[in-house]
Amino acid sequence: DVKVTQSSRYLVKRTGEKVFLECVQDMDHENMFWYRQDPGLGLRLIYFSYDVKMKEKGDIPEGYSVSREKKERFSLILESASTNQTSMYLCASSLAMGYEKLLFGSGTQLSVL
Amino acid sequence: AQSVTQLGSHVSVSEGALVLLRCNYSSSVPPYLFWYVQYPNQGLQLLLKYTSAATLVKGINGFEAEFKKSETSFHLTKPSAHMSDAAEYFCAVSDRKAGTALIFGKGTTLSVSS
Numbered sequence: 001d002v003k004v005t006q007s008s009r010y011l012v013k014r015t016g017e018k019v020f021l022e023c024v025q026d027m028d029h030e031n032m033f034w035y036r037q038d039p040g041l042g043l044r045l046i047y048f049s050y051d052v053k054m055k056e057k058g059d060i061p062e063g064y065s066v067s068r069e070k071k072e073r074f075s076l077i078l079e080s081a082s083t084n085q086t087s088m089y090l091c092a093s094s095l096a097m098g099y100e101k102l103l104f105g106s107g108t109q110l111s112v113l
Numbered sequence: 114a115q116s117v118t119q120l121g122s123h124v125s126v127s128e129g130a131l132v133l134l135r136c137n138y139s140s141s142v143p144p145y146l147f148w149y150v151q152y153p154n155q156g157l158q159l160l161l162k163y164t165s166a167a168t169l170v171k172g173i174n175g176f177e178a179e180f181k182k183s184e185t186s187f188h189l190t191k192p193s194a195h196m197s198d199a200a201e202y203f204c205a206v207s208d209r210k211a212g213t214a215l216i217f218g219k220g221t222t223l224s225v226s227s
Contacts, residue, residue, distance in 0.1 A: 102157070
């Protein structure tokens with residue numbers, strides 16, 4: 001069963017901590033994405049990657065960085081976590097950009113205290 | 114830049130009634146359009162997508178959507194709601210330029226009462 005796996009379902013961190021959110025896909029997909037989901041705001045694109053070591057900023061990249069050293073793994077990094085980064089983080093992957101459907105992970109609910 | 118607007122953050126229907134969830138898009142080029150559904154405590158899954166073949170697109174679970182260029186709309190419908198349709202629905206757009214990612218709307222929560 002093909003899937004996108006996010007390493008943690010729930011995560012609690014303190015302000016100022018460096019936080020790593022990990023995402024792994026087993027479908028050999030070229031493209032991977034990080035979104036955050038907030039009530040009333042829907043999904044907002046943080047970063048995406050269309051190849052190993054390649055990354056593109058989405059709509060809200062401030063305060064985040066990403067790493068893609070291997071095709072199957074895409075990490076989201078919060079350099080210094082802040083309370084306004086408390087959110088549900090969704091990772092997704094797709095075979096091709098634009099017209100192919102996204103396959104989503106189950107999400108990581110991050111709370112920054 | 115492309116964007117989508119979902120009209121109504123919350124829609125309530127009775128079981129057996131018509132479901133209509135509204136989505137309007139803005140794109141400078143012909144878009145790809147999608148509807149995703151998120152059931153409680155689950156990830157998002159694709160309901161249907163429009164990629165310029167037929168303007169009426171049929172999806173899973175009896176849902177369909179019609180692409181209307183003149184109205185820049187892609188509304189989602191289902192003739193008869195079921196309790197299991199209660200979920201959050203997201204409209205999304207992508208333009209046809211290589212390297213662009215999906216942009217999602219703010220979502221519409223569908224409630225179904227018996």
